[in-house]
Amino acid sequence: MNTSWSRFNVSSVIFGFAFLxxxxxxxxxxxxxxxxxxxxxxxxxxxxxASLFKNQGLMDAAWVTIRVALLSATMxxxxxxxxxxxxxxxxxxRGRILFSGMIYAPLVMPEVITxxxxxxxxxxVGFDRGFWTVTLAHTTLTMCFVAVVVQSRLITFDRSLEEAxxxxxxxxxxxxxxxxLPVILPAVISGWMLAFTLSLDDLVIASFTxxxxxxxxxxxIYSQVRLGVTPEINAVCTLMIAFVAVGVILTALLNRxxxxxRVQDEQAALRG
Amino acid sequence: xxxxFLAVFNRLTIGVPYLWLIIFFLVPFAIVFKISLSETAIQMxxxxxxxxxxxxxxxxxxxxxxxYTFLTEDPLYYRSYLSSISTAxxxxxxALLIGFPLAYGMARAPSTLRPTLLMLVILPFxxxxxxxxxxWIGILKPEGLLNQLLIGxxxxxxxxxxxxxxxxxxxxxxxxxxxFMVLPIYSALEKMDYSLIExxxxxxCTPTKxxxxxxxxxxxxxxxxxCFLVFIPATGxxxxxxxxxxxxTLMIGKTLWNExxxxxDWPVSSAVAVILLMLLVIPIMLFxxxxxxxxxxxx
Numbered sequence: 077m078n079t080s081w082s083r084f085n086v087s088s089v090i091f092g093f094a095f096l097x098x099x100x101x102x103x104x105x106x107x108x109x110x111x112x113x114x115x116x117x118x119x120x121x122x123x124x125x126a127s128l129f130k131n132q133g134l135m136d137a138a139w140v141t142i143r144v145a146l147l148s149a150t151m152x153x154x155x156x157x158x159x160x161x162x163x164x165x166x167x168x169x170r171g172r173i174l175f176s177g178m179i180y181a182p183l184v185m186p187e188v189i190t191x192x193x194x195x196x197x198x199x200x201v202g203f204d205r206g207f208w209t210v211t212l213a214h215t216t217l218t219m220c221f222v223a224v225v226v227q228s229r230l231i232t233f234d235r236s237l238e239e240a241x242x243x244x245x246x247x248x249x250x251x252x253x254x255x256x257l258p259v260i261l262p263a264v265i266s267g268w269m270l271a272f273t274l275s276l277d278d279l280v281i282a283s284f285t286x287x288x289x290x291x292x293x294x295x296x297i298y299s300q301v302r303l304g305v306t307p308e309i310n311a312v313c314t315l316m317i318a319f320v321a322v323g324v325i326l327t328a329l330l331n332r333x334x335x336x337x338r339v340q341d342e343q344a345a346l347r348g
Numbered sequence: 349x350x351x352x353f354l355a356v357f358n359r360l361t362i363g364v365p366y367l368w369l370i371i372f373f374l375v376p377f378a379i380v381f382k383i384s385l386s387e388t389a390i391q392m393x394x395x396x397x398x399x400x401x402x403x404x405x406x407x408x409x410x411x412x413x414x415x416y417t418f419l420t421e422d423p424l425y426y427r428s429y430l431s432s433i434s435t436a437x438x439x440x441x442x443a444l445l446i447g448f449p450l451a452y453g454m455a456r457a458p459s460t461l462r463p464t465l466l467m468l469v470i471l472p473f474x475x476x477x478x479x480x481x482x483x484w485i486g487i488l489k490p491e492g493l494l495n496q497l498l499i500g501x502x503x504x505x506x507x508x509x510x511x512x513x514x515x516x517x518x519x520x521x522x523x524x525x526x527x528f529m530v531l532p533i534y535s536a537l538e539k540m541d542y543s544l545i546e547x548x549x550x551x552x553c554t555p556t557k558x559x560x561x562x563x564x565x566x567x568x569x570x571x572x573x574x575c576f577l578v579f580i581p582a583t584g585x586x587x588x589x590x591x592x593x594x595x596x597t598l599m600i601g602k603t604l605w606n607e608x609x610x611x612x613d614w615p616v617s618s619a620v621a622v623i624l625l626m627l628l629v630i631p632i633m634l635f636x637x638x639x640x641x642x643x644x645x646x647x
Contacts, residue, residue, distance in 0.1 A: 085453035089465065092450030096472050096526065099483035102493060106486065159365035169362055178369040180636045184577060186584020186628070188601045189621045192608065193376030196618070200379050216372040219365065248354045270474075277476040280586055284608075294478050301478075301591065305485050313479040320474050328467070 100317065107310035124311040134312065137296040141276060144207065144292065148214035149271035155215065156222025156271070157264055163223065164230040182220040190217060191284030198285065205287030213285040214275040221274060222267035229263035259338075262331040269327050273320055377625070384415055384618035415619035425620065428603040429627065435514060435589075435599060436582035439521035440529075443578050444571065446522060447529035451570070452563075454530070455537035466534070473527045481520055481591050488516050488592065512594030520588035521578070528577040536570030537563070569638065576635040580628055600624055 107125075111118025128134060159179055166172070182190060194213045198205055233256070241251040257264075279294040286292060293312070300309055419425040454465045472480065487493045488510045495507040510516050540563065548558040582588075586601035593599065600620065607617040 082456065084449075085456050088449035089453035089457065092446060092453070092526075092530070093468060095446065095523070096469070099487060099523065100472065100475065100480065102487065103479070103483040155365045155368055158361050159369075162362040162365060166358065166362060171366070175362070175366055175369070176640060177636055178366075178373050180639050181632055182373060184580040184632060184635060186581055186586075186601060186624065188584050188586050188604045189380075189625055192604070192617060192621050193380045194372065196379045196383055196614070197372070197376040212372065216368070219368070223365070248357050252357075273474050273476075277478060279478050280605075294476065297478060297482070298587075301482055301485070305482070305489075309482065313476070313482065316479060317475050320476075321471070324471065324474050 103310055104314045104317065107307060107314040109307050109310075112307065124307040125315075128308055128311050128315075131308070133291075134293070134296055137291050137293045140207065140290055141293040144211050144214060144282075144290075145272045145275035148211045148218060148275045149268050151211075151215040152219035152222050152271040153264060153268040156219040156267055157226050157260075159219065159223035160226035160230055163227055164233075179220050179223050182217055183224065187278070187280035188284075191281040194281065195284040205285060206290040209285045209287065210282050210290055210292065213281050214271075214278060217278070217281060218271035218274050221270050222264075225267040225270060226260055226263045229260045233259055262334055265327055265331065269323060273323075276316070276320070380618045380621055383615055384622045385412060386615050415615050416623075418616060419619055419623065424598075424603065425600075425623075428598045428600040429623070431598045432583050432585075432600040433627070435517055435597075436521070436579050436585070439518045439525075439582055440575050440579040442518055443522045443526055443529045444575065447526055447574065448533055448567075448571070450526075451530045451533035451537055451567075454534050455540070462538075469527050469530050469534075477524060478587060480524055481587050484516070484520055484523065484592060485511070488519070511592065512596050514593065514597055516592035517589050517597055517599070520592045521582045521585065524588065525578040525582060529574040532573035532577065533567055533570035536567045540566045573635070573638055576631055576638070580631050580635065583628060584624055 106117075108120050108122060109116075109118055110121040110123070159175075162169075163176055163179065169175075191213070194209075194216070195205070198209045203209060237255050237259075238251050241255045242248065246254070277294060278292075279298050282292045283295055283298075286295065293316075297309060297312060300306070450469075454462065454469070457465055485492075489495075490507040490509060490511065492511070494510070495504075498504045499507065510519075544562050544566075545558050548562055549555065553561065584601045584604075585599060586605050589597050589599040589602050590605070593602075604617050604620045604624070607613055607620060
């Protein structure tokens with residue numbers, strides 16, 4: 077390869093990442109702006125963070141959002157992992173095409189359609205809208221993401237390990253608990269993380285399915301953004317970005333450590 | 349005993365998520381379809397969510413396609429559909445123009461650097477969609493950072509009006525969905541054997557020709573997956589046209605939202621959703637097909 081190509085490659089990568097990260101970086105910088113204008117720099121200040129924690133409405137919304145995200149991500153992880161097992165393990169069962177369709181479709185389905193249809197379901201069965209309806213809606217959306225993440229790990233899974241365990245007398249449940257689960261655990265954890273952040277971020281589905289007393293943080297942010305851009309919103313956004321970034325980096329480190337540990341265990345077992 | 353246990357275990361593995369998706373994904377669509385066929389008069393005010401089952405069953409007997417004929421009569425709706433499709437199409441193309449060189453550059457990077465680059469592409473996806481769209485308001489508005497920069501550099505005298513135009517919507521879509529374009533193309537290009545290019549060049553192919561004859565066809569599955577992943581959700585997008593496009597841009601996600609939350613006309617918004625779904629069903633099925641094929645190939 078000649079050098080002009082690689083220079084082109086490097087610059088397209090730099091340009092791409094600048095495009096991806098500059099807007100977020102500017103948002104974070106202007107959350108520390110003294111001035112009330114978000115685009116004119118007036119000196120460094122953390123006063124918007126202080127005013128943020130005094131904003132009771134915002135704090136309530138944050139608490140609702142975190143509870144919804146924790147609960148829905150956990151349910152979605154269980155359902156999505158089962159879905160991934162069903163898709164990879166059982167290549168033939170009645171309605172498999174419909175099943176895989178229902179797993180993949182929500183990934184690309186416009187949120188307005190998902191939100192509207194779930195709302196109409198809850199209304200039709202007379203389920204009062206609020207915390208639980210948002211949680212159920214988020215579980216449904218995010219379990220499909222979990223299923224895809226776990227599925228990609230299961231495809232490369234060596235099934236002879238399971239067969240060996242069962243030959244040695246382990247029950248299927250025990251085999252799953254002691255053999256399958258530890259191997260797919262990193263994928264299950266990333267699936268949970270993904271489900272959690274997706275739930276944390278969602279505006280559209282939450283707006284449709286939520287009711288009085290269950291305003292989520294994105295709904296609150298959205299209603300304030302429509303009134304105008306303020307440094308306080310920048311501060312909330314910065315905190316959310318920091319929260320998610322810390323979570324993602326921690327999981328990545330944890331996964332890497334597990335992976336190293338697993339490789340060492342395998343080598344130790346081989347040396348036996 | 350063990351066999352029975354296994355059978356139950358298998359049944360549950362498939363049955364539980366299956367049932368869940370039928371109840372919370374398939375049945376809701378049936379309800380949307382049903383309500384779209386009901387008279388607008390039966391609309392339930394959103395402030396009174398109590399739904400009388402018996403009453404509804406009677407009312408639903410009078411199914412009508414009035415809501416659909418209404419959609420064809422008001423130019424707002426078909427204009428929204430058309431402009432959604434064209435906006436999503438243009439934005440998908442722009443995302444490909446930016447995403448392909450990025451994915452290509454990443455795939456050609458030293459293999460020690462690749463995991464980090466991959467992480468950097470995925471990371472924005474983890475940060476809130478709403479926040480990333482919001483970030484652009486401060487950049488694009490008339491007294492925003494982009495105009496300050498361009499005026500400061502003496503490139504322009506008067507601020508550009510980008511906010512509240514389709515340009516802002518394109519930027520928003522490309523920005524928000526770029527990782528979806530980059531990742532499938534990257535995974536296609538990463539698997540590619542670059543000795544093919546060298547062979548082609550040894551045989552007298554120009555680099556440009558080798559690109560179009562070898563790299564591009566090999567990246568095609570990734571390009572197709574990426575385009576679907578951007579185009580389908582972008583067509584029904586609400587947040588981006590609402591926050592960046594303002595009142596001067598039309599997109600069907602926004603029309604549906606307004607129909608539902610402002611006009612409170614549930615049957616008409618259901619009809620809007622049904623038509624949108626029908627427009628997207630072909631791309632969605634193509635996408636699933638490609639996805640299933642990729643999974644098979646991965647085995």
